[in-house]
Amino acid sequence: MSATDDRAPASGVEERAGVPDPVHRPVPQPRTRIVLAEVSRREDRHERTRAELAEQTRVGEALVRGLVRAQLALALRLSLVVVIGLGGLPWLFAIAPSVGRVTVLGVKLPWLLLGVASFPFLIGVGWAYVRLAERNEQEFTDLVQRPER
């Protein structure tokens, strides 16, 4: 099973602009020409930053390293939250057995913490990660697609 290249062309318009249809009249409508010009100008700028990243220039390399570092730091910070919040529990019960005997609403605290509270906690951390990771990516995209550098 090879990983096929699944990148779609950037836009259908761009493709049509590159391959003129030989059968139909090549006389474009004025409005169409404006659209094509805009697309091509935007693609130009886009193309330059993309090339810089893809060709591993020093600027591009530094940008990617920064993104990877930011995402890894985020993942590590949030896993630290879980390591302390959940991973600390066995240790807590070991050094302070009285904590394990506390009863809340007729149920022992370890049962409530592990059997019920841990799941919303994990989902909350996951939700925070998705939000923050997408923000990191948005910042990276803005940086790369900044009009003038």
Added chain:
Amino acid sequence: MENALVVPAIVAVTLLTVGIGFYGLRLARTTSDFLVASRAVSPTWNAAAIGGEYLSAASFLGVAGLILKYGVDVLWYPVGFAAGYLALLLFVAAPLRRSGAFTLPDFCELRLGSRRLRILATAFVIFIGWLYLVPQLQGAGLTLATVTGSAYPVGAVLVAVVVTANVALGGMRAITFVQAFQYWLKLTALAVPAIFLALQWQADARPAVTPPDGPTFRTTTSVVVEHPATLTFPDGEVRGVRPGETVVFEAGDPVPEVAGVTIDAADWLLPSTAGADDRGLFATYSLILATFLGTMGLPHVLVRFYTNPDGAAARRTTLVVLALVGVFYLLPTIYGVLGRIYTPQLLVTGQTDAVVVLLPEAALGSGTTGRLLAALVAAGAFAAFLSTSSGLLTSVAGVISTDVLGRGSVRGFRLATVIAGVVPAILALNVSGLDVSQVVGLAFAVAASSFCPLLVLGIWWRGLTDLGAAAGVLVGGGAAIGAVLVTVLGPPLSGWPATLVAQPAAWTVPLAFAVTVLVSAASRRRVPADVGATMLRLHAPDTLRL
């Protein structure tokens, strides 16, 4: 147990599974349809399918049985099974999807460009897949034997045949629908009876889960002895029983203690680490590490990520899966706890895995409600065997058809499916003494010690080399497999060696990471030349379309 509704319920689930499979078959035309559902699966369907595939016999039956037997300590199993998806989300989901890798061997080749590493990864995928398939088939055999009185091989062979045929004929597109359906079936099959059980417990004036004198029998119960055992009664009486003997307990009799089962209320209610027991603490942390980090290395979990359209969708899907799985894991605890009251005989027989199936009739009586709910639970249990086995079989068959047979055709995939299905079926028929939950736990430990370092370091560290990855997989995964073999085949151990072998992850996972990093650092010249481009591909936002 005689319940005329159970067999029709199981047959209905099986027919529905096959029916949805054939509905999918009409849509599956090309090899791409078979392997990755042509990436046309919506995130909600995909998340339900991942959840349905993940919640196996160990989750549906095993967790409740373990809670009944061991109490609060084993709540780490459901917590860890759910937290595994958080680790997957944080470190693997989006980059793995962007890599375009469909299987773990694909990822090895894409990231490190090594054919030999690919072969090694293939061997581990097949080993973990089969290790996980055997207890699923066994669970099916034992459940069918419990609820219908059929012979053990019937259930195992039934599930093996249905799943193999369904996967071979419909491929993954079909099982995406099947799996999504089965998630909701499993949730319903545990949630609806749980509501009735809670109401019944209220109506019975809330009997104490841990009465001060220990658990007692509520009704007259007879237990047929199959293995020689020693029963210790709370008043100090010790009685040996022999196979074939029938022990009858009257209503109100205390439940005797059988070696190895926690009867004592305080032990059951409180974390075992509350004492000064280092081994208990080590085993708990080992279990946490195996389940947190093992999920990402399970072959049937990773395959699903390729059906997401891009990295961001993979992340969102994973979050939905975490939520779906978290909701499900609230339920087995209820069964385990109420099992202390309504099915204490399981503590004597040791067949605690049957608690989920037996509890509805034990608590609600064998009237219509009790029988209907028992049938629903049995159907849910079968859905669990069918869905997890389907997912495992698809991924093992995918790896066999591309890496062992070397053919990408639909016929090759079908042949691979038959091969992948026959081997664990034969194993399941010949090895019947394995404990379902423990073997599943060992599969997690092997996955956490082999593929977790490979994936995490491969995605985040430029310095990983093919030699380092191979050494880490061989040493870490090899040590974990050694522990599995000693547990299954070796002599009984005691003390620290027993703990280190039964819960190996706490030493094999750090070992695997350390070996991978050290060997990679020593072979720095082998870092792939295109590592920069690979990193860009893995981490660049999807909107840039690089």
